[in-house]
Amino acid sequence: MCHHRLPTAVAALLNQSCLLMLLQGTRDPLFLTGVTFPSEYPIYEETKIKLTVYDVKDKSHDTVRTSVVPEHKDPPPEVGRSFLGYASFKVGELLKSKEQVLALSLRTSDGGKVVGTIEVSVVKMGEIEDGEADNITTDVQGQKCALVCECSAPESVSRKDNLPFLNAVLKNPVCKLYRFPTSDNKWMQIREQMSESILSFHIPKELISLQIKEDLCRNQELKELGELSPHWDNLRKNVLTHCDQMVNMYQDILTELSKETGSSFKSSSSKGEKTLEFVPINLHLQRMHVHSPHLKDALYDVITVGAPAAHFQGFKNGGLRKLLHRFEAERRNTGYQFIYYSPENTAKAKEVLSNINQLQPLIAAHADLLLNSASQHSPDSLKNSLKMLSEKTELFVHAFKDQLVRSALLALYTARPGGVLKKPPSPQSGTEESISQDPPLLVRRQDSIPHHSDYDEEEWDRVWASVGKSLNCIIAMVDKLIERESGGEGSSTSSKDVEKDSSPVDSIITHPKEDWYEQLYPLILTLKDCMGEVVNRAKQSLTFVLLQELAYSLPQCLMLTLRRDIVFSQALAGLVCGFIIKLHTSLYDPGFLEQLHTVGLIVQYEGLLSTYSEEIGMLEDMAVGISDLKKVAFKIIEATSNDVLPVITGRREHYVVEVKVPARVFESLPLQIKEGQLLHVHPVLFNVGINEQQTLAERFGDVSLQESINQENFELLKEYYTVFMEKMPPDYISHFQEQNDLKGLLENLHQNIQAKKRKNVEIMWLAATICRKLNGIRFTCCKSAKDRTSMSVTLEQCSILRDEHQLHKDFFIRALDCMRREGCRIENVLKNIKCRKYAFNMLQLMAFPKYYRPPEGTYGKADT
Numbered sequence: 001m002c003h004h005r006l007p008t009a010v011a012a013l014l015n016q017s018c019l020l021m022l023l024q025g026t027r028d029p030l031f032l033t034g035v036t037f038p039s040e041y042p043i044y045e046e047t048k049i050k051l052t053v054y055d056v057k058d059k060s061h062d063t064v065r066t067s068v069v070p071e072h073k074d075p076p077p078e079v080g081r082s083f084l085g086y087a088s089f090k091v092g093e094l095l096k097s098k099e100q101v102l103a104l105s106l107r108t109s110d111g112g113k114v115v116g117t118i119e120v121s122v123v124k125m126g127e128i129e130d131g132e133a134d135n136i137t138t139d140v141q142g143q144k145c146a147l148v149c150e151c152s153a154p155e156s157v158s159r160k161d162n163l164p165f166l167n168a169v170l171k172n173p174v175c176k177l178y179r180f181p182t183s184d185n186k187w188m189q190i191r192e193q194m195s196e197s198i199l200s201f202h203i204p205k206e207l208i209s210l211q212i213k214e215d216l217c218r219n220q221e222l223k224e225l226g227e228l229s230p231h232w233d234n235l236r237k238n239v240l241t242h243c244d245q246m247v248n249m250y251q252d253i254l255t256e257l258s259k260e261t262g263s264s265f266k267s268s269s270s271k272g273e274k275t276l277e278f279v280p281i282n283l284h285l286q287r288m289h290v291h292s293p294h295l296k297d298a299l300y301d302v303i304t305v306g307a308p309a310a311h312f313q314g315f316k317n318g319g320l321r322k323l324l325h326r327f328e329a330e331r332r333n334t335g336y337q338f339i340y341y342s343p344e345n346t347a348k349a350k351e352v353l354s355n356i357n358q359l360q361p362l363i364a365a366h367a368d369l370l371l372n373s374a375s376q377h378s379p380d381s382l383k384n385s386l387k388m389l390s391e392k393t394e395l396f397v398h399a400f401k402d403q404l405v406r407s408a409l410l411a412l413y414t415a416r417p418g419g420v421l422k423k424p425p426s427p428q429s430g431t432e433e434s435i436s437q438d439p440p441l442l443v444r445r446q447d448s449i450p451h452h453s454d455y456d457e458e459e460w461d462r463v464w465a466s467v468g469k470s471l472n473c474i475i476a477m478v479d480k481l482i483e484r485e486s487g488g489e490g491s492s493t494s495s496k497d498v499e500k501d502s503s504p505v506d507s508i509i510t511h512p513k514e515d516w517y518e519q520l521y522p523l524i525l526t527l528k529d530c531m532g533e534v535v536n537r538a539k540q541s542l543t544f545v546l547l548q549e550l551a552y553s554l555p556q557c558l559m560l561t562l563r564r565d566i567v568f569s570q571a572l573a574g575l576v577c578g579f580i581i582k583l584h585t586s587l588y589d590p591g592f593l594e595q596l597h598t599v600g601l602i603v604q605y606e607g608l609l610s611t612y613s614e615e616i617g618m619l620e621d622m623a624v625g626i627s628d629l630k631k632v633a634f635k636i637i638e639a640t641s642n643d644v645l646p647v648i649t650g651r652r653e654h655y656v657v658e659v660k661v662p663a664r665v666f667e668s669l670p671l672q673i674k675e676g677q678l679l680h681v682h683p684v685l686f687n688v689g690i691n692e693q694q695t696l697a698e699r700f701g702d703v704s705l706q707e708s709i710n711q712e713n714f715e716l717l718k719e720y721y722t723v724f725m726e727k728m729p730p731d732y733i734s735h736f737q738e739q740n741d742l743k744g745l746l747e748n749l750h751q752n753i754q755a756k757k758r759k760n761v762e763i764m765w766l767a768a769t770i771c772r773k774l775n776g777i778r779f780t781c782c783k784s785a786k787d788r789t790s791m792s793v794t795l796e797q798c799s800i801l802r803d804e805h806q807l808h809k810d811f812f813i814r815a816l817d818c819m820r821r822e823g824c825r826i827e828n829v830l831k832n833i834k835c836r837k838y839a840f841n842m843l844q845l846m847a848f849p850k851y852y853r854p855p856e857g858t859y860g861k862a863d864t
């Protein structure tokens with residue numbers, strides 16, 4: 001045993017025992033381990049540290065672990081390991097020793113026999129000066145490489161102002177510290193941090209509440225659709241039954257999720273749990289902080305998360321990309337009981353409905369404010385109120401300009417009792433793609449009853465125009481009143497470009513009493529009545545469009561919506577987490593802020609799923625989930641209370657996430673952001689399957705899904721780059737171009753995508769590099785974000801160290817192995833499956849690209 005030698009430092013807790021376990025059969029351990037002193041355990045010179053060394057036989061219980069066990073607690077059970085010896089020392093002895101290194105004898109438990117030596121030295125976490133680092137050299141000649149310490153308190157990642165905001169979002173950090181040699185034989189220090197996020201649960205809860213509200217409102221509108229002919233009425237009843245059931249299901253899921261107060265992590269083993277379906281799998285921030293001798297400190301973040309997918313629903317029939325496509329094609333071709341509206345038109349109907357619901361109460365409120373100003377007889381306030389009222393009413397009128405409303409009104413007319421057209425209501429402008437391939441039986445049977453001419457198309461125009469007209473009357477009246485008040489000195493500017501309908505006004509202003517309120521009140525009433533009529537008709541007709549969407553293939557159609565909501569919720573939780581972290585770490589970078597409000601942010605997803613078996617379905621879900629993130633915009637607001645968590649508003653087609661920042665930070669933001677400009681994200685996904693399943697796909701299956709995803713997303717990335725180059729200020733761009741050859745990288749990525757090479761992991765490296773250079777948000781995903789993801793993020797970290805921070809080339813593999821063996825990611829595996837082993841076997845690994853294979857002893861059979 002005398003040859004067991006730990007070449008470097010261990011620090012431990014005040015009056016605590018520190019357990020060290022060495023690798024089985026290793027005479028000269030490759031790595032080192034250590035413990036920091038958390039702030040809650042002050043350390044003094046008298047503090048006594050005891051080190052206990054074990055020979056580890058069964059690695060499934062622990063490979064190498066450094067843990068801190070308070071004296072009063074029992075040491076861990078002696079499973080799979082045997083006691084070798086212990087040593088103890090006082091902190092003061094270590095600090096006063098020459099070069100702060102102590103060589104201690106390991107003794108047997110009775111304190112008698114010396115069985116080996118152990119070397120202990122001090123490492124100051126945080127700043128290691130060049131000279132200092134040299135004192136703690138590991139055995140470079142002997143190919144020892146890294147020092148790994150576990151840090152209990154992660155370094156503060158941003159200025160103090162932001163800390164409560166990040167702490168509210170990031171939970172349970174795990175932190176590791178490494179030192180690797182640089183090519184000029186100095187040391188770089190790497191702090192690796194992995195944190196969960198409370199947003200894993202917070203975002204799904206917010207989203208489900210919104211979706212319940214949206215669906216309840218739609219169900220209510222369906223109920224208020226008015227009298228329908230028996231065919232449509234039965235259809236509606238059926239739809240409502242299913243929709244109500246669906247809302248109940250969402251409510252149950254929300255109730256279950258609400259019980260998970262304070263949770264911030266869903267493990268890979270829970271991925272199939274129904275009540276947790278909306279929650280992303282194994283979501284973490286994976287951060288690398290590099291402190292190297294000659295370069296500026298740098299931070300590299302990747303969000304790691306399981307591919308957003310509906311595991312509970314399963315993948316027997318594929319995932320969303322295929323299911324939605326198939327559903328749409330079938331709906332288009334088999335609609336004999338309903339009218340076919342394209343997904344775009346259905347989305348438009350939802351948008352107009354939502355605009356109406358927002359604008360009507362707003363206009364009513366502005367109209368009341370106008371009356372209020374009138375009763376106060378205040379010309380300025382009257383003008384202001386009129387301005388607001390006019391703006392909102394114009395928006396309202398504009399909302400109905402769409403041909404869709406017109407054709408939907410006609411369609412609804414035919415669905416009323418007795419209201420059947422000779423010809424089906426075919427859209428003049430192509431808003432409705434088809435009624436059906438075969439003429440509906442219903443229509444054929446009643447063919448002769450009413451005639452097309454029974455429907456008065458112009459009636460809608462009259463109703464719709466009446467809103468504009470009544471607004472004009474109000475404007476004219478306000479003008480007259482103000483003019484008379486100021487003794488006829490010209491009219492108010494508000495009416496200048498509005499066509500006036502003067503007749504009713506002229507009749508009113510002859511009224512002798514100059515009571516503004518009385519003059520305006522009847523006009524406001526007329527406006528509200530006209531608006532009510534328009535809203536009523538438009539709402540009913542557009543709800544009728546929604547009925548068509550729901551009517552086909554119940555309940556599959558609702559299950560598809562549920563699947564999409566689930567996948568979207570997982571994707572959104574990750575995105576919001578990534579956005580908040582990116583924002584808080586870049587708040588003081590003016591270039592970033594400018595980019596944020598002028599171009600928006602690129603969000604790049606690296607997928608490691610295979611295009612074989614079930615993972616095809618996962619990838620199909622993921623592709624839609626990520627693409628759906630385009631519907632999300634962010635808004636930065638000033639935090640006014642202790643509740644700093646983000647708030648979501650909107651509906652399925654368009655969500656806004658409000659992110660809070662501290663008042664002082666908010667003040668320093670660019671005006672556009674402070675004024676509430678919506679900030680957009682541009683999600684892109686590149687997938688390269690790497691495991692044995694992908695080998696099967698390449699040999700016997702089909703890789704076209706991966707190829708088309710990569711090709712489509714390359715186009716999106718290129719578009720983003722073009723807009724970035726156009727919109728960012730010239731000074732910024734010229735500096736940017738000097739630093740980065742983005743054009744070359746994009747070209748290279750394009751060639752690699754076209755090359756159709758097997759397991760071409762170069763695609764992932766290039767896409768990630770482009771994203772980093774474009775200041776984007778990086779994601780890495782596989783099924784569980786546990787095994788393949790861990791291989792990929794550690795490879796990315798070490799490649800960055802090699803390419804950007806001069807990691808000594810001889811130490812690349814050793815650094816990689818060290819991170820995989822000792823770093824945050826093995827902790828990730830542990831927290832997911834309670835076992836410190838990547839779930840790979842030898843055969844699987846043979847199929848992996850070389851640098852994606854973990855070191856011996858870290859993988860094997862694990863119950864996942």
Ligand SMILES: O=P(O)(O)O[C@H]1[C@H](O)[C@@H](O)[C@H](O)[C@H](O)[C@@H]1OP(=O)(O)O
Nearest residue numbers: 782783784785786787788839840864
């Ligand atoms: O984190 P993953 O890479 O999705 O984990 C996979 C692993 O790659 C594979 O080798 C193993 O057989 C399991 O299927 C893992 O998935 P789990 O979801 O079961 O952890």
